[in-house]
Amino acid sequence: MDSDEELFSAWRRGEGDKLEELVRRYEEPLFRFLHRRSGEAARAEDLFQETWMSVLKARDRYDASRSFKTWLYAIALNASRKAWRAKGPAASDPDLTRAASGDSPTRTLERRETAAAVRRILAALPEAQRDVFLLCEYEGLTYPEIAAVLGRPLGTVKSQMFYAVRRVKAGLEELWEDLR
């Protein structure tokens, strides 16, 4: 399989379908990231599309020697911050979307409730901590990569993660008790 960077370079050389491959590759992780960050599916979808439009516009500024993923998430974060400034924080998610296929109705319900509760926990994090936590937990970025995406010193990233982990842990323990 081609690396992200190879795909993106090929697209910049004019192979139109390569970008499609990238969009598909990031459909799930990037949408989830934006969903967790914004707390609202409809807004996350908008942001997802905005992110790729920005990628299109900024393609000539991409430095091919650097990680595409890092660059993509930096753009996504930017889009999401811009939207936040323009529209304020999202209302709590009204839709809770469709069920993942293959689950029993009970499990689906649980899953939705858990997902909503988790989103609340994450949404309660201070923004700086939330970004670090989401990038680490869901995007699997290493701390140096997170530092690169957010443009913060590595030490700051680690300390923000330290505090985020404490809050998330407390929230999950509480949720765990509720679900027992």
Next chain:
Amino acid sequence: MTCADVRERSFDYFYDLLEAEERSSLEAHLRDCEACREALRVAAEQKKMLRDQAPVPRGLAERTIRRVSARPRFWRLAAAAALLVAAFLAPLLTLATDGIVWVEAGRRRTVAAGAEVGEGVIEYPDGSRATLWARGRGRVRQRRLELDAGEASLRVQPGREPFIVRTPAADVTVLGTEFEVRLTGEDMNRKSLAAGSGVLLTVAVVTGIVRVSNDRGEVLLRADETAAARPGEGPRRVTEADLERIARETRLAQDEAAALEAETVRLRRAGKAMLLELQQRPAIAAPKPTKKSPLGDLMKAQMSASIRVSVKTEVDKLDRRLHLSPEQRKIFEASYEKVFTGLFEALSSGNFDKLSSGRADPALDPNLLLQLTPEQREEWNKLQAEEAEQQAKAEQAAEKKAFESAAAALGLSDAQKASLEGDLTKVITDAKTAYAQLLLQVFSGKMSAESLEAERESIVQGAVDKVKERLTAEQSEAFRGHLRKEMQLGAIRFGAPSKGSDK
């Protein structure tokens, strides 16, 4: 590390936030403490809850791709722009695409560049015409006559490239005119002509200006002027007295000279079919033969009018569906203007490689969509999807049609049709695309009209090669002929609406 420490720092352990010695101390504690191992397992379960996620909306990637790539829309716009450009350039296009016709004793036949011609009328695709009189012979190319012997009368249309009559004695470069060329000599044998011995060229101009030049000099001739040239001598203007002397020198009988004179007069007066007046075409006004695109300054005004029309058409269509406010309308108009201007510029500067790879960034400014209300946005998405679908359908129908017509021309069996449809359709589509790009290169002055024919042949050859193993020899030849025809049809459809009336 105590049990409380372990439980407190379980997540730090998961997230690799422990120092090395803290980590080994925690792991050492776990080896000895069953309760802490259980607590860590529970913490891992709790952490798993983070992974319970609502599903990704269906079709998100597809919607995004449609929006980001915007290709169907782009191609529609590009096609519209290309048609407009082609309308400006139709006369040049016919120059580029059609063959030269030699009418000999009432028989019309298309001749290839470089073909030998003799007595008869040569019809050039740009409307120029050369009449070769008895004993006249030479070769033709686009906007070229290589006259080896005899006489020719020419009526030349202005064009992107100069029209040149090449003779062993001198070149006659036409600057828009009607004139006669006469080559005389003791020996009409080609070999001696090529060597230049005993050849005399006379050029008589009826209207317009021609330049007669060889390596010794040049003369500019206007209406009713005559010049003579020999190999190794610079061309010179000749008077009546000169003409007589020339006639003597070349042992041309006086009465023959008189006959020639009389014939010239007759031609001037009568031969409407043969000696039409030079026809200026203000619409294209004889673009100069420069490296620059023919869509030069001259076209700018027409282009900007076309852009205005295109923008209005597009925005009107949006308005009907989205009901734009006056402010929104303004913003959309500005954005579309940019898109169309970019397209036209790319077309006129010959950046087709950029265009065809979709890299010209014809997409609208993404911020534009932020100007819309959610309802408008939804309608916008619908409109885009509809257009993409229409475009796809139209393309499919066109491909199907192209295949059917090829299948009929080749006489494919049902079994062949079934197995070849996909590949043959692709080969035809690719060939046509490649040919369209060639035409655009000729438009933009990146390729000469002369080389077009060879390029077209190589496209045809490549296409035939791709499928010939699955066709009979006759079918392969039929395919070659079919493709050649398709390319001409394509060219005519592309931009020369007047061609049908040219009989």
